Amino acid sequence: MELPAIVSRAGGALLSTLQHVRLPGVGQASVTDDPTTAAHRWRAVTVLKAPDQVGSSASPPPPLDRLGDRVEVRISAAPGDKGTELAARFLGTPTDDEIGELRAALREAKQRLETGEVLRVDPQPHGFRKPTPQGAALEGMTDQADKEGVL
Amino acid sequence: MKAATWTGVNEVSVEDVPEPTLLNDRDVILKISQSVTCGSDLHLIGGYIPFMRAGDVMGHEFIGEVVEVGKEVRDRKVGDRVVVAPFAACGSCWYCKQELYSLCDNGNPNPGITEGLWGQSPGGCFGYSHAMGGCAGSHAEFMRVPYADVGTFVVPEGVSDTRALFASDAASTGWMGADLAGTEPGDVVAVWGAGGVGQMAARAAMLLGAEQVVVIDRVPERLAQVRDNVGAEAVDYTTTDVIAELRERTGGRGPDVCLEAVGMEAHAPGAPGIYDQVKQQLRLQTDRPTAVREAIMACRKGGTVFTLGVFAAMVDKFPLGAAMNKGLTLRGAQVHAQRYIPELLERMRRDELVTEHLATHVMPLTDAPEGYRLFKEKEDGCVRAVFLP
Numbered sequence: 307m308e309l310p311a312i313v314s315r316a317g318g319a320l321l322s323t324l325q326h327v328r329l330p331g332v333g334q335a336s337v338t339d340d341p342t343t344a345a346h347r348w349r350a351v352t353v354l355k356a357p358d359q360v361g362s363s364a365s366p367p368p369p370l371d372r373l374g375d376r377v378e379v380r381i382s383a384a385p386g387d388k389g390t391e392l393a394a395r396f397l398g399t400p401t402d403d404e405i406g407e408l409r410a411a412l413r414e415a416k417q418r419l420e421t422g423e424v425l426r427v428d429p430q431p432h433g434f435r436k437p438t439p440q441g442a443a444l445e446g447m448t449d450q451a452d453k454e455g456v457l
Numbered sequence: 458m459k460a461a462t463w464t465g466v467n468e469v470s471v472e473d474v475p476e477p478t479l480l481n482d483r484d485v486i487l488k489i490s491q492s493v494t495c496g497s498d499l500h501l502i503g504g505y506i507p508f509m510r511a512g513d514v515m516g517h518e519f520i521g522e523v524v525e526v527g528k529e530v531r532d533r534k535v536g537d538r539v540v541v542a543p544f545a546a547c548g549s550c551w552y553c554k555q556e557l558y559s560l561c562d563n564g565n566p567n568p569g570i571t572e573g574l575w576g577q578s579p580g581g582c583f584g585y586s587h588a589m590g591g592c593a594g595s596h597a598e599f600m601r602v603p604y605a606d607v608g609t610f611v612v613p614e615g616v617s618d619t620r621a622l623f624a625s626d627a628a629s630t631g632w633m634g635a636d637l638a639g640t641e642p643g644d645v646v647a648v649w650g651a652g653g654v655g656q657m658a659a660r661a662a663m664l665l666g667a668e669q670v671v672v673i674d675r676v677p678e679r680l681a682q683v684r685d686n687v688g689a690e691a692v693d694y695t696t697t698d699v700i701a702e703l704r705e706r707t708g709g710r711g712p713d714v715c716l717e718a719v720g721m722e723a724h725a726p727g728a729p730g731i732y733d734q735v736k737q738q739l740r741l742q743t744d745r746p747t748a749v750r751e752a753i754m755a756c757r758k759g760g761t762v763f764t765l766g767v768f769a770a771m772v773d774k775f776p777l778g779a780a781m782n783k784g785l786t787l788r789g790a791q792v793h794a795q796r797y798i799p800e801l802l803e804r805m806r807r808d809e810l811v812t813e814h815l816a817t818h819v820m821p822l823t824d825a826p827e828g829y830r831l832f833k834e835k836e837d838g839c840v841r842a843v844f845l846p
């Protein structure tokens with residue numbers, strides 16, 4: 307693999323470890339869980355819609371439906387008029403990529419339900435992307451950014 | 458088209474970049490008429506927010522004309538003259554419904570970065586790094602603005618471009634601080650920082666009925682603007698003991714409301730300043746919280762300290778004991794501009810809110826590197842550099 311590709315991969319990996327770093331205040335998700343417990347946690351977004359507009363466990367909103375029977379889906383009213391909690395967890399033991407796929411699917415489902423679209427940023431104007439190690443690492447991070455985070 | 462881009466730490470360039478296109482149905486394309494530097498950009502330029510990619514178009518405070526509309530845009534049309542909120546907000550999530558627009562759940566396509574840093578992701582800001590969404594900024598001839606019905610505001614006739622421009626960020630940020638800190642008639646309000654944001658925070662506090670408003674800075678031209686253009690009192694912290702001065706001016710109580718508009722690169726004279734600089738350079742702390750510390754120590758018991766200044770992650774030597782034992786309310790936010798712009802434009806139309814004096818340096822976009830240099834060094838009395846594409 308070319309060096310820039312390695313660094314770019316490292317950027318993505320860095321982002322996924324950020325949430326496991328035990329610096330006070332940096333990274334919150336499953337800091338003390340063992341990896342198996344962490345992998346099986348419910349991951350959830352809250353959608354400002356009534357539960358019946360979000361769907362049902364049997365027919366979850368797209369693109370969450372694409373995960374099929376790999377995941378169990380739970381849809382319930384959120385307290386305090388905050389809408390509906392849309393949650394899912396893996397039945398088997400997922401890979402990191404699969405967990406990333408679930409995070410992205412939950413975020414996209416919420417966005418489609420609330421705004422009717424998925425916000426795009428590319429392609430957009432930019433100047434010369436000078437090839438630097440920091441730049442490559444950042445590109446790796448942004449490639450993974452919808453699949454990472456504490457969700 | 459031409460655009461001003463971040464090309465490295467302490468390096469702004471002018472480059473030829475492709476023109477933007479509509480990417481979502483709720484987008485508009487603007488032809489930018491004026492775009493201005495903000496103190497927040499200095500944190501990017503200084504490399505304190507390490508999520509910029511070489512070639513990123515900067516700028517988030519701007520005014521322009523609608524030249525293209527997406528098919529789901531309802532309330533804007535080609536030819537509208539609009540100012541725009543710096544944060545892209547969807548208008549339909551729970552945070553948007555609470556008018557906490559900069560916290561929009563759907564405005565940042567890169568939530569993984571900020572969730573990792575802060576536990577939750579705020580919204581996305583134009584031209585403000587890939588951590589904040591990675592949308593291209595406004596220092597360009599054209600710009601794409603998503604969620605246009607929510608984030609763009611038609612400027613009333615009779616309000617000049619240069620006045621309306623600052624409704625976008627400086628004035629809405631300042632107003633938000635004075636408002637959310639709960640400024641009441643009769644309050645004494647102290648403001649740290651006499652940049653565009655601090656000056657507008659002071660003006661907002663006055664319009665909300667504060668009895669006495671004191672602004673603290675060290676730059677003579679900025680302190681003069683505070684007196685002459687804003688009508689507030691000015692204190693030079695290099696020649697005055699700020700906490701003693703504020704105590705003396707407030708019958709020993711301290712200000713009711715303390716608005717911090719300095720941010721993570723605060724300047725501090727003497728040993729504490731050197732200590733903070735060294736720790737920041739060694740990455741042992743990411744931010745220098747000099748003004749926040751001072752605000753907490755100065756604030757009256759039970760008062761409110763609001764940080765408008767931008768901070769990235771960790772600070773050191775934070776007087777939490779003073780905050781807790783004095784019963785303070787600590788608050789901060791990125792600007793919820795959508796909440797304030799309509800009211801600000803109306804006050805601008807009535808000449809209650811005047812902002813033109815902030816535009817000390819107006820220049821072609823191609824001079825952006827020099828504009829940022831003047832702004833950063835505060836040379837030649839520069840308060841804000843305005844770029845004309």
Ligand SMILES: NC(=O)c1ccc[n+]([C@@H]2O[C@H](COP(=O)([O-])OP(=O)(O)OC[C@H]3O[C@@H](n4cnc5c(N)ncnc54)[C@H](O)[C@@H]3O)[C@@H](O)[C@H]2O)c1
Nearest residue numbers: 496497630650652653654718719720723724766767791792
């Ligand atoms: N919350 C928001 O949405 C928002 C919006 C715009 C700007 N900001 C932030 O607000 C801050 C101010 O923005 P600006 O555009 O006015 O910046 P600016 O750089 O023009 O002004 C900052 C001022 O602070 C002064 N200063 C430095 N150290 C000080 C100290 N110890 N005590 C008192 N004053 C001190 C400087 O001399 C300068 O005049 C920045 O951190 C910026 O990132 C936040």
Ligand SMILES: [Zn+2]
Nearest residue numbers: 495496497626
């Ligand atoms: Zn700004």
Ligand SMILES: [Zn+2]
Nearest residue numbers: 547550553561
């Ligand atoms: Zn929203």
